[in-house]
Amino acid sequence: MSVEKTEALVIGAGQAGIAASEHLGANGISHIVLERKRIAERWRSERWDSLVANGPAWHDRFPGREFAGDPEAFVPKEKVADYFEAYAQQINAPVRCGVEVTKVSRLEGRPGFRVETSDGVIEADYVISATGAFQQPSIPPLVPASVPVAQMHSSQYRNPAQLAEGAVLVVGAGSSGVQIADELLASGRKVYLSVGPHDRPPRAYRGRDFVWWLGVLNKWDAEANPASEHTTIAVSGAHGGHTVDFRKLAARGMVLLGRTESFEEGAFGFAPDLARNIEAGDANYLSLLDEADAYVAANGLDLPLEPEARRIGTDPACMTDPILSLDLAEAGITTILWATGFHCNYSWLAVDALDGAGKPRHQRGVSTAPGVYFLGLPWQTRRGSSFIWGVWHDAKYVVDHIAKQRGYLAYAPAVAPVTEPA
Known part of the structure; x- marks a missing residue:
C-alpha cells in the first residue's frame, strides 16, 4: 500500500493552521492541513454562546481579508469561525477535515516524519503543530x-x-x-x-x-x-x-x-x-x-x-x-x-520536542527537534502572539525558517572535473 507524501504537514486548522497554510503556499511549499473536526472548531463549539472577539474587527484579522460590517465592532464567535473558513477557501488551503493525527514519529534511517492518522499514514519533511496551547481544560x-x-x-x-x-x-x-x-x-x-x-x-x-x-x-x-x-x-x-x-x-x-x-x-x-x-x-x-x-x-x-x-x-x-x-x-x-485555563496535550508527538512537563521546547516556534515547529502558543514570539493578527506573523517566521532549511538541504556542491595524471 502506497504512503502519501508531502513536504509539510500542518496539524490543526484553526487560526494558526490557516495562517501557516497561507505562508507555505506563498513559498511554494507543498503541504496538507489536517483538522480533526471543522475549520476553527474551537470558536464554534468550545466557547460560550455570547462570546465575541476581544479586539475590534479592524485589528483582529489577517492582512489578506477584512471582516464585513463595522470595523469597530467586536465580532461574534460564529462569524469569526466563518471568517477563517472563508479565508481557507480564499487561499485554497489544502485542509482535510475529520482527520485526527494519532502519532508523529521520525522515519528510521532517513529524514522526515511518519504521521499516523485516522485516515492513513502520511510522510512529511516538516511537521507544524498548530493545535495551540488550549487543548485540555485545566481544573x-x-x-x-x-x-x-x-x-x-x-x-x-x-x-x-x-x-x-x-x-x-x-x-x-x-x-x-x-x-x-x-x-x-x-x-x-x-x-x-x-x-x-x-x-x-x-x-x-x-x-x-x-x-x-x-x-x-x-x-x-x-x-x-x-x-x-x-x-x-x-x-x-x-x-x-x-x-x-x-x-x-x-x-x-x-x-x-x-x-x-x-x-x-x-x-x-x-x-x-x-x-x-x-x-x-x-x-x-x-x-x-x-x-x-x-x-x-x-x-x-x-x-x-x-x-x-x-x-x-x-x-x-x-x-x-x-x-x-x-x-x-x-x-x-x-x-x-x-475559568482556570488549559493544559497542552502533545501525547501524539513521539519526538524529542517536549520538556519534562510536556510543554514545547522551542525558540519562536522553532522546535529543538529539527523539522518540528509549533504555532498558536501564548507569547510564542511576543505579547501579540495570542491574537489573531499575531499568529499570522508568527506563522510567517516559522515558514520562513522552513524555507531557509529547505534551501540548505537542496544545496549540492559542484563536482570538480577529474584530471588524469600526466
Missing part, C-alpha cells in the same frame, strides 16, 4: 466529585439557562471568567467571583481602543518573561466593548473573593489578597493611561482629554472586609465554574 483537583455541586470548565459553558438554579461560583477573573460572571449576574443569578492577580487595561481611552495604544506604545512586541507569561488579562469586547471594573460588578451585587486556595468539608478557603489584587490591576490600568497621555503630549495628537477615566470607585465591602471562607451549601451555590 484544579480541589473539589471531590462526590460533593453535591455541578462543576464545569469555562469551555463547557454556553449560557445561563444551561445551569441548575442557584448561585454560581466562578473561579478565575481573566477575560473568560469575568465575562461569564457578568453574563450570569445580568441573568439574575447570585454570583461569586474569585479574583487572582491580573492586568486590567482600559477598553478604550481618549478615543482609541486599547489595542491601538498597545500598538503605538510598542507593547505588542514585548517579549515574554516569567511574570508576563502567566499574567491574567481582564478585558472584554462584550456589549460593544467596555473596561472591566470589579468595583462596578460588586456594586451590581457580585461578591468578590480572593484567590482560591483550598476546599475542605464543603467550604472554600480564599487568600486574603482581594484588595491587593484589585489595586495592582488598578495600577496597571493607570500606568497605561499615563503612558498614553505622555505619547499624546510628545506627538502633539489631537485626542480628547478623558479625566473621568482616572476615577476609581469606592471599595466595596467585599474588599474592605474580605470573605476568607465560603460554605457552598450556606451560600446556595449549585455550580462551580472553573
Whole structure:
C-alpha cells in the first residue's frame, strides 16, 4: 500500500493552521492541513454562546481579508469561525477535515516524519503543530466529585439557562471568567467571583481602543518573561466593548473573593489578597493611561482629554472586609465554574520536542527537534502572539525558517572535473 507524501504537514486548522497554510503556499511549499473536526472548531463549539472577539474587527484579522460590517465592532464567535473558513477557501488551503493525527514519529534511517492518522499514514519533511496551547481544560483537583455541586470548565459553558438554579461560583477573573460572571449576574443569578492577580487595561481611552495604544506604545512586541507569561488579562469586547471594573460588578451585587486556595468539608478557603489584587490591576490600568497621555503630549495628537477615566470607585465591602471562607451549601451555590485555563496535550508527538512537563521546547516556534515547529502558543514570539493578527506573523517566521532549511538541504556542491595524471 502506497504512503502519501508531502513536504509539510500542518496539524490543526484553526487560526494558526490557516495562517501557516497561507505562508507555505506563498513559498511554494507543498503541504496538507489536517483538522480533526471543522475549520476553527474551537470558536464554534468550545466557547460560550455570547462570546465575541476581544479586539475590534479592524485589528483582529489577517492582512489578506477584512471582516464585513463595522470595523469597530467586536465580532461574534460564529462569524469569526466563518471568517477563517472563508479565508481557507480564499487561499485554497489544502485542509482535510475529520482527520485526527494519532502519532508523529521520525522515519528510521532517513529524514522526515511518519504521521499516523485516522485516515492513513502520511510522510512529511516538516511537521507544524498548530493545535495551540488550549487543548485540555485545566481544573484544579480541589473539589471531590462526590460533593453535591455541578462543576464545569469555562469551555463547557454556553449560557445561563444551561445551569441548575442557584448561585454560581466562578473561579478565575481573566477575560473568560469575568465575562461569564457578568453574563450570569445580568441573568439574575447570585454570583461569586474569585479574583487572582491580573492586568486590567482600559477598553478604550481618549478615543482609541486599547489595542491601538498597545500598538503605538510598542507593547505588542514585548517579549515574554516569567511574570508576563502567566499574567491574567481582564478585558472584554462584550456589549460593544467596555473596561472591566470589579468595583462596578460588586456594586451590581457580585461578591468578590480572593484567590482560591483550598476546599475542605464543603467550604472554600480564599487568600486574603482581594484588595491587593484589585489595586495592582488598578495600577496597571493607570500606568497605561499615563503612558498614553505622555505619547499624546510628545506627538502633539489631537485626542480628547478623558479625566473621568482616572476615577476609581469606592471599595466595596467585599474588599474592605474580605470573605476568607465560603460554605457552598450556606451560600446556595449549585455550580462551580472553573475559568482556570488549559493544559497542552502533545501525547501524539513521539519526538524529542517536549520538556519534562510536556510543554514545547522551542525558540519562536522553532522546535529543538529539527523539522518540528509549533504555532498558536501564548507569547510564542511576543505579547501579540495570542491574537489573531499575531499568529499570522508568527506563522510567517516559522515558514520562513522552513524555507531557509529547505534551501540548505537542496544545496549540492559542484563536482570538480577529474584530471588524469600526466
